[in-house]
Amino acid sequence: MKLVVVSAGLSVPSSTRLLGDRLAAAVVGRASAAAPAGAGSGVQVQVVELRDLAVEIAHNLTTGFPGPALGAALSAVAEADGLIVVTPVFSASYSGLFKSFFDVLDRDALAGKPVLVAATGGSARHSLVLEHAMRPLFAYLRAVVVPTGVYAASEDWGAEGLAERIGRAAGELVALVGVGGPPAPAPAPSAVGRAGGDQVGEFEVVPFAERLAAVRVP
Template identity: 65%
Template sequence: MRLVAVSAGLSTPSSTRLLADRLAESARGELEARGHEVRVDVIELRELAVAVANHLVTGFPAPPLATAIDAVTGAHGLIAVTPVFTASYSGLFKSFFDLIDPEALTGKPVLVAATGGTARHSLVLEHALRPLFSYLRAALVPTAVYAASEDWGSGGDDYTEGLPARIRRAGGELAALMAARPDRETNRDDVDEGDDVDALERQLSDLRFD
């Protein structure tokens, strides 16, 4: 299986990249425990910023950007992580996903996550990231992960789960959807799209009530 993580962090080192790596490791560990071989690729959008801007103007992707787009559209599962800018996803993050064919993520398991300086921006997951990938008809996992500065190294308390627990739960949910999803790239003629969507909805429902 191929798992792709997209990180829109701009600094080096980046908490956004760190969160993407930890989520990818969580999902990979769960998939390997289920007997799957997993390849993980991480796409750093900061390295593609100029190519993204040029593509928006010219309509033609440079080879590194075309490779990144192919990786996202061809993945069995996707992790998308952005820093919060002005209470939403970053412009670079949005510009990259504007270049993805609107049908390419249909039914694809996607885990969304974000990083920010304060917990008060955590609702970006619900008012910005979920609507974006719902529009693209992706199969979003129930748990989205937000990491504020104070979350790193925190174990949580009696009322809230710490960041490591949220990462484990989200990675497990993504792995479950990836493992259960038909391989529509190789079996597209054998799978009815309506049946595929219904099956994914049942799987998401099961995950919510475990």
């Protein structure tokens, strides 16, 4: 499993990057638990720091061509089995740098790809950014967004609840990616002839002509 973390944090150190790292560690842990004994997690983690790509993103928006570092980052995202995307909250939404990166990404790159959305902010009042901004963005890009988004306000660090949300979201991402092997295929429904009809599961399918003949008046 190739896991890519896209972090739009601007400061150093960054709480946005910290949240991304904790989510990635939780995914590795859940993948290890889901994998066969002795197989390890099999997760390769790559972090894309958008702060380092800001100039190339701006050039791409004006010229249509990515620089080498941005091109490598876009390829990593397109080739990933799963994504963790984390942004700070600016003006009650994702940051402009975060949006600009996904604006220059190929429009089909995220189709069907599992994505875990997360955000950081100074106040819990901005937690709905996950639902009113981030989830619609990735739904438009045809990604498969895990049910649990993770928001971390300043007071959440070290408080109860954050670790549980991180663990739950990580488990959902691992399940979507399918680490540990695909589920066993469902058995094919049995087809047993009975009174001219077929038995499909628990239901008998009788051709319409036979039903019509049964109700005809002699």
